[in-house]
Each structure stands twice: as structure tokens, then as C-alpha cells.
Amino acid sequence: MDTLVAEDLSQPETIAAYTDTYFKKTKAIVARYGDMTVTYAVFLRRPVISAPRLMLDWITEVAAVRGTVFDIEVLHPEGEWVGAGEPMLYITGSYEHLTDLETLILQKLGAVSVAAHHAYQMCIALPHVTFLAMEARHCAGTEMQAMMSYGAAVGSRAAQKEGAKGFIGNANDATAHFFGATRGLGTMPHALIGYAGSTLRAAEMFHETFPDDTLTVLVDYFGREISDGLEVCRRFPELAASGRMSLRLDTHGGRFLETLDPALSYAVLERHNPGAIRRYRSDAELRHLVGTGVSAAAIWRMREALDEAGFDRVRIVASSGFGVDKCRVMADAAAPIDIVGTGSFIPDHWHETYATADIIAYDGVARVKVGREFLLQHRNGKKA
Secondary structure, three states, X not given: OOOOOOOOOXXXXXXXXXXXXXXXXXXXXXXXXXXXXXEEEEEEOOOEEOOOHHHHHHHHHHHHHHOOOOEEEEOOOOOOEEOOOOEEEEEEEEHHHHHHHHHHHHHOOHHHHHHHHHHHHHHHHOOOOEEEEOOHHHOOOXXXXXXXXXXXXXXXXXXXXXXXXXXXXXXXXXXXXXXXXXXXXXXXXXXXXXXXXXXXXHHHHHHHHOOOOOEEEEOOOOOOHHHHHHHHHHHOHHHHHHOOEEEEEOOOOOOOOOOOOHHHHHHHHHHHOHHHHHHOOXXXXXXXXHOOXXXXXXXXXXXXXXXXXXXXXXXXXEEOOOOHHHHHHHHHOOOOOOEEEEOOOOOOOHHHHOEEEEEEEEOOEEOOOOOOHHHOOEEOOEEO
16 A cells, blocks of 8 residues: 555455554464454453444444454443443454454544543533534544544533533534534634734624624634623624624633733632632642633633623633543633533543453353453353
């Protein structure tokens, strides 16, 4: 292959190019000395939310191409919590046909299930907040983009079953279907404001071009979040009064929101949720509360300014590093966020995403390497 893109991962030559050599050699040995039926147990070493559909669709397609059938027992349906070390599924079939698929099975299951778990935790932490998936720009290619978007959708649906609003969509068309949508959501990047020359003019350009869309305006480009935000609200009073306007805070970590400094940030939280400061447990939590960037104090200050000016129906969209920990801090501070835009459900520690597969039965005889006996779980009422 002379390309970095796997055109069709169901075809033998593509699978051979992307799988580990020792599995290909094993395939040749089994073909020479005789095939047998084996059962794989697939698991992760950390808790996850089960998100197997992309992998299951792929392996079913491969089986059809190869003229074989794999018996797949999914122990944890999509969206269900899975404990560390618990088998997520069993795959039974021809060893010759399965051995060279192991690498790709693990790739398509591990990271997406961790992303689903992160998305679930974020939604549960802020159950009254709507989320927008913005993972694409942080992904290493389109396949990862699809996996992370799917993971966010699975985690979101799991949280929605528990009453959370969850993710309403994502930022691009290709993966919008995971969220039950036909197209992505979004309004403007910072560069449009640079192009327009002012926050207000960018808002005008957007509204003139897309008059039927809800207007969400980035307000941190010039470091005048409050001033520029209020100017836009005054320019479009009808949109502001009807709830069709949002201001997006994406202030970077190198400075405070307009009008704030450390002392004033503490003062804001003292006015609205003094207990949050007294409960913080780490430097990271303190930064989320009163530090630079999009802190809880910054969000509260923006809400104050909007309400004082009579724009109580203008919503606040918060972005910039909203992972699980930051969402929990925002919940503790009762930060008045309406929407969170985030791609931070993407796993931070990639080693946590490593799925593992072990064969636990050969022609129906239970056998597994020492130390993995815990995989010999009950299958259909019988020990593997």
C-alpha cells in the first residue's frame, strides 16, 4: 500500500497491511496445521461505557467478505457501564479467520468506549446543561473523528436515560447522524471576527447571511467579553429578547475575563456561591473556579452583566477545556452555563484506552494464560 489512508478495512490486503505481523504469521501456521474454533474475551483495564457498534459493524462485514460467521456475545449492550477487567464481549469463530483481526478489533473498541465514559460523566455532572461535541479539530484523522463522535453520542444517551440533557449535536455533518441530526451545528470561529474587524460587525455579517439561525457570538477576540457582548445584544434586541442569541466565552488561559482579576474573581463567587471556594481541593479546581480563562467566576460575571443590562434571556455558551473535572467544578459552583462546547471527552491518557483480547477456549476447552483466569466468565449459563 502506498497511502496513509485505509480505503477499505474489510478487504484482505488492507487488513494484512494494518495488522501486526505476528498475527499474520499465526494465521499462516494455523492454515498449515489445522484450524479450530476459538473464543476471544475482549476487555479494558478501566471502567468504560460500552460502545461496540463501530467494531461490530466492521467485523460482521469482514465475516461476510470471508464467507464465514462469527458468534458474538455482547455482555454489555451499548451505553451500559462496564467495570475494569470485565469482558465486554466474547467472539467465537475460526481461529484462522479471527487471529489477524485482533489488532483492529481492539483499535475500534477501546478508545471509543473511554470517550463514551468521559462524555457520560460530563453530562451527569451538568445535567441541566446542553452539550455540543466539538471533537473534530482535536482528532488524528477522520476515522478517529468518527470514533470520538460516536463515543460522545453513546455516553450522552446513557446520561439522558438518567435525566441529563446531554449532547444535542456536533460540529460537522459527517458524524451528525450519531446524534440523530442531519447536519452539524455552529456559528463562527475567531478568525471571522478578525476578518470583520469587530465583534459587532462579525455578528452583523453572520445574521445577514443566516437570518433564520440562532445567533451565537464569540466575545473574547478583543478581550472585551462584556463590552462587546452587550454591544451585540443592543444591536439585536429582538433576538436577545426572544432567546435566539447566545454569547460564547472561550477566553484563553493567559488572561482573565474583562473586568476580572484574582481578587474580583473571588468576590464574584462570594456573591453567588461562596461554598465553592471553601470546598476546592486542588490547584486545578481553584483555577477552574477563579483563575484565568473560562472560570466559574467568569461565567457568573458575564451572567451578572447580562442580567443587569436587561438581557436575561441571552444564553451563555462556555468552551475551552471542559473535561470531566472542569464540569464537576462548574457544577459545584452552580455556574450559569446554558451550553458547553467541548471535545474534551477525548481521552487524555491514551494508555487507558488499550483494549485487550485473550483466547479463553480452544475447540470448547477452556484455556487461558496464567493471570487471566478472571476472563473465564459464565457464557450462556456455562463456564467458558
